[in-house]
Amino acid sequence: xxxxxxxxxxxxxxxxxxxxxxxxxxxxxxxxxxxxxxxxxxxxxxxxxxxxxxxxxxxxxxxxxxxxxxxxxxxxxxxxxxxxxxxxxxxxxxxxxxxxxxxxxxxxxxxxxxxxxxxxxxxxxxxxxxxxxxxxxxxxxxxxxxxxxxxxxxxxxxxxxxxxxxxxxxxxxxxxxxxxxxxxxxxxxxxxxxxxxxxxxxxxxxxxxxxxxxxxxxxxxxxxxxxxxxxxxxxxxxxxxxxxxxxxxxxxxxxxxxxxxxxxxxxxxxxxxxxxxxxxxxxxxxxxxxxxxxxxxxxxxxxxxxxxxxxxxxxxxxxxxxxxxxxxxxxxxxxxxxxxxxxxxxxxxxxxxxxxxxxxxxxxxxxxxxxxxxxxxxxxxxxxxxxxxxxxxxxxxxxxxxxxxxxxxxxxxxxxxxxxxxxxxxxxxxxxxxxxxxxxxxxxxxxxxxxxxxxxxxxxxxxxxxxxxxxxxxxxxxxxxxxxxxxxxxxxxxxx
Amino acid sequence: xxxxxxxxxxxxxxxxxxxxxxxxxxxxxxxxxxxxxxxxxxxxxxxxxxxxxxxxxxxxxxxxxxxxxxxxxxxxxxxxxxxxxxxxxxxxxxxxxxxxxxxxxxxxxxxxxxxxxxxxxxxxxxxxxxxxxxxxxxxxxxxxxxxxxxxxxxxxxxxxxxxxxxxxxxxxxxxxxxxxxxxxxxxxxxxxxxxxxxxxxxxxxxxxxxxxxxxxxxxxxxxxxxxxxxxxxxxxxxxxxxxxxxxxxxxxxxxxxxxxxxxxxxxxxxxxxxxxxxxxxxxxxxxxxxxxxxxxxxxxxxxxxxxxxxxxxxxxxxxxxxxxxxxxxxxxxxxxxxxxxxxxxxxx
Numbered sequence: 001x002x003x004x005x006x007x008x009x010x011x012x013x014x015x016x017x018x019x020x021x022x023x024x025x026x027x028x029x030x031x032x033x034x035x036x037x038x039x040x041x042x043x044x045x046x047x048x049x050x051x052x053x054x055x056x057x058x059x060x061x062x063x064x065x066x067x068x069x070x071x072x073x074x075x076x077x078x079x080x081x082x083x084x085x086x087x088x089x090x091x092x093x094x095x096x097x098x099x100x101x102x103x104x105x106x107x108x109x110x111x112x113x114x115x116x117x118x119x120x121x122x123x124x125x126x127x128x129x130x131x132x133x134x135x136x137x138x139x140x141x142x143x144x145x146x147x148x149x150x151x152x153x154x155x156x157x158x159x160x161x162x163x164x165x166x167x168x169x170x171x172x173x174x175x176x177x178x179x180x181x182x183x184x185x186x187x188x189x190x191x192x193x194x195x196x197x198x199x200x201x202x203x204x205x206x207x208x209x210x211x212x213x214x215x216x217x218x219x220x221x222x223x224x225x226x227x228x229x230x231x232x233x234x235x236x237x238x239x240x241x242x243x244x245x246x247x248x249x250x251x252x253x254x255x256x257x258x259x260x261x262x263x264x265x266x267x268x269x270x271x272x273x274x275x276x277x278x279x280x281x282x283x284x285x286x287x288x289x290x291x292x293x294x295x296x297x298x299x300x301x302x303x304x305x306x307x308x309x310x311x312x313x314x315x316x317x318x319x320x321x322x323x324x325x326x327x328x329x330x331x332x333x334x335x336x337x338x339x340x341x342x343x344x345x346x347x348x349x350x351x352x353x354x355x356x357x358x359x360x361x362x363x364x365x366x367x368x369x370x371x372x373x374x375x376x377x378x379x380x381x382x383x384x385x386x387x388x389x390x391x392x393x394x395x396x397x398x399x400x401x402x403x404x405x406x407x408x409x410x411x412x413x414x415x416x417x418x419x420x421x422x423x424x425x426x427x428x429x430x431x432x433x434x435x436x437x438x439x440x441x442x443x444x445x446x447x448x449x450x451x452x453x454x455x456x457x458x459x460x461x462x463x464x465x466x467x468x469x470x471x472x473x474x475x476x477x478x479x480x481x482x483x484x485x486x487x488x489x490x491x492x493x494x495x496x
Numbered sequence: 497x498x499x500x501x502x503x504x505x506x507x508x509x510x511x512x513x514x515x516x517x518x519x520x521x522x523x524x525x526x527x528x529x530x531x532x533x534x535x536x537x538x539x540x541x542x543x544x545x546x547x548x549x550x551x552x553x554x555x556x557x558x559x560x561x562x563x564x565x566x567x568x569x570x571x572x573x574x575x576x577x578x579x580x581x582x583x584x585x586x587x588x589x590x591x592x593x594x595x596x597x598x599x600x601x602x603x604x605x606x607x608x609x610x611x612x613x614x615x616x617x618x619x620x621x622x623x624x625x626x627x628x629x630x631x632x633x634x635x636x637x638x639x640x641x642x643x644x645x646x647x648x649x650x651x652x653x654x655x656x657x658x659x660x661x662x663x664x665x666x667x668x669x670x671x672x673x674x675x676x677x678x679x680x681x682x683x684x685x686x687x688x689x690x691x692x693x694x695x696x697x698x699x700x701x702x703x704x705x706x707x708x709x710x711x712x713x714x715x716x717x718x719x720x721x722x723x724x725x726x727x728x729x730x731x732x733x734x735x736x737x738x739x740x741x742x743x744x745x746x747x748x749x750x751x752x753x754x755x756x757x758x759x760x761x762x763x764x765x766x767x768x769x770x771x772x773x774x775x776x777x778x779x780x781x782x783x784x785x786x787x788x789x790x791x792x793x794x795x796x797x798x799x800x801x802x803x804x805x806x807x808x809x810x811x812x813x814x815x816x817x818x819x820x821x822x823x824x825x826x827x828x829x830x831x832x833x834x835x836x837x838x839x840x841x842x843x844x
Contacts, residue, residue: 305717329719343717346710348778351517353703360703362719368698378516391517410718 006031006165006196012061014047021047025222027215029165029196034187036199036207039217039240040429045200049167053085054078084158085167092150094143099125101142102157128156132189148179152186167198172206177290184210204233216240249437249462254444257281261418261449266311271297273473279449286464287453290493294473295453296338299420303335304328315417329362332417336408336424344407347396351388352377354395354406359413380409384439401432419443420451425459437463457486469493528771531822532786536793543797550800553677560682563792565740567685570763571692572736574784577767579729580709580776583625585640586737586763588647590756593618594741595651598660598751607666615738621647622734626727651753661750670747681743688736693781705729710777766791769819
């Protein structure tokens with residue numbers, strides 16, 4: 001038994017300054033199993049993974065790989081020992097083909113020296129891809145691949161390096177539902193081939209779908225390792241956060257007023273097709289659908305970031321002319337974008353600049369009022385309980401949840417009438433998530449119109465008053481959110 | 497729910513207790529300009545020991561006069577680089593606008609009109625670089641590269657390649673010294689730094705510049721017009737180039753198409769030495785000030801120490817590499833320090 005354990009980490013401790021990032025954590029991985037690792041942001045999952053992949057070294061503890069004790073582990077050694085980490089979007093050369101990427105650095109040469117034998121490379125890679133039942137063309141350039149295909153390519157690449165242990169860190173966070181499903185199949189396939197998989201995810205449903213065992217981390221300590229069959233979602237959550245909670249959030253009822261926002265026949269050729277809906281004051285209008293169904297594209301049009309080819313937007317009986325985000329802001333529309341890093345954060349700038357961004361740009365004259373900026377930042381930080389030490393702290397140094405709070409907070413400085421949230425809690429841990437929900441409800445109570453896009457079904461079902469279902473750029477139906485089951489919703493998304 | 501919220505705010509930011517954030521002054525050791533200052537003092541002391549003439553008032557004023565034009569150009573370049581753009585046609589732009597100023601003065605239009613037209617031309621030129629870059633979605637490095645030959649060509653065509661001398665007609669700015677000591681050109685460059693510092697730190701224009709340089713999409717989605725912000729940076733850069741041309745012309749008393757050529761590289765060098773990365777979104781004018789000063793002091797010291805002038809060119813390159821090393825090393829230290837505080841907030 002002990003002999004064929006792939007990875008055995010015993011009493012791993014890692015100390016940063018006076019903070020114990022990991023405190024005597026033990027973790028083991030058997031061949032042919034999916035061992036999930038869960039915990040809130042900052043619980044120590046990343047630290048544990050970094051130790052195993054050799055990026056950082058532990059202060060104390062023992063690591064055994066296939067029964068052999070390993071004293072010093074460098075990233076290179078880790079790979080040589082067969083441990084591969086699948087990152088979201090790294091380590092691939094965009095300008096090379098899929099097959100070339102697999103053989104990168106280790107190219108096959110044919111009869112002529114120094115000339116790469118692309119044909120054989122392609123053939124062999126294709127065989128592997130077929131065996132894993134992946135949908136991945138070998139001849140095309142990596143830059144043309146989707147996010148999920150890139151992940152699959154990394155898996156193939158890892159297998160070519162004789163990986164016995166695959167570490168997958170949040171592999172599905174940027175994937176749509178069908179892509180996630182495909183990835184799950186591949187993970188199962190790998191497991192059946194005897195590969196050990198360490199699977200980290202925020203989505204607990206996934207863990208129950210594919211996991212064999214689960215280890216829960218909380219504040220740097222292990223809360224135990226459990227067989228998936230012997231534990232429930234509620235129990236895991238309780239162990240993660242130290243309290244009772246569920247994936248569903250129980251929100252307050254809000255009195256809903258008259259229709260304030262009306263969207264009529266919005267069309268952008270090839271992207272959004274003749275979408276109409278209305279949102280009442282105090283209502284949370286959820287928008288659901290698969291990734292690529294046109295949800296984000298629709299709200300980008302409402303916010304003026306993209307132009308509509310036809311259609312109109314009416315707010316409080318006034319027809320809006322929105323040609324740019326500036327116009328939208330002036331009209332009282334706020335958009336909290338989906339991709340925090342790419343579309344919202346000024347990474348290298350401090351908390352104050354990031355909080356005051358919208359206010360100072362749109363509601364000030366030529367001169368800034370630095371005192372006012374400091375004051376309103378304090379207000380936002382207090383109101384949303386953002387964990388930040390000082391004003392000069394750069395936003396990129398905060399955790400995901402706190403970054404999201406600042407990015408939301410910048411729209412709260414001045415009132416808007418319509419708040420559009422695109423995946424408001426993506427990459428945010430459970431605690432901060434509830435605070436964001438609370439905030440959304442508070443806005444609704446003030447009579448704002450809320451539009452919320454979410455791929456997280458429990459979130460969509462617990463927050464929305466009505467849900468618009470988008471499919472292929474069209475808003476196919478609007479359902480009252482009453483006694484709807486998750487499965488039912490998924491069926492509507494897919495259209496069966 | 498309420499209880500849940502409390503358990504969640506780990507870092508002591510309780511939901512009820514009001515907190516006032518403080519703004520900690522960043523340690524002086526993290527500022528690149530501090531290292532520049534140390535280097536400058538060290539070089540000055542060493543040179544002064546070898547050649548006491550270094551510390552004479554006339555030599556110091558000489559240095560200040562020599563870095564004035566570079567200082568003005570570098571101020572504009574700082575703004576442009578923070579906005580995420582660059583202009584390598586500055587030298588050619590100075591050549592063209594100073595030639596035009598000189599020709600107008602020579603033709604008897606009066607220097608007020610000549611200077612106004614010359615500065616407007618510089619602004620126009622810089623805007624051309626910016627507009628073409630924005631319109632054709634090209635990097636401004638490429639469009640400004642193209643405009644180098646356009647500006648040079650136009651200057652050569654209108655002058656037929658000749659020297660435009662205006663000795664004695666426009667000397668005021670180049671020769672005036674406040675209290676017979678401080679050169680006016682240096683005071684103008686100080687004014688340029690101050691104006692730029694004010695714009696960057698206290699105005700919406702500056703805030704926009706940092707925002708578009710840091711994250712263009714985020715700036716756009718916050719209601720900032722990216723085109724407007726970037727073109728404003730180009731226009732101001734042009735304004736500073738125009739002023740620099742005026743100072744240069746007045747000091748030399750003559751202009752030709754190649755006047756100012758190569759200054760853009762020195763300016764970019766000074767900005768980078770001063771800690772403003774070419775990737776944009778970061779940087780302060782005080783760094784640029786000390787970067788320019790360091791260049792002036794080094795070139796003067798090398799003269800004083802009678803170093804072979806050919807080797808003096810080498811030092812410029814070494815300087816830029818050294819400054820990169822300093823900024824990398826200081827950011828290493830920064831990361832080491834931050835790690836313990838933020839590790840628990842790290843995304844896991």
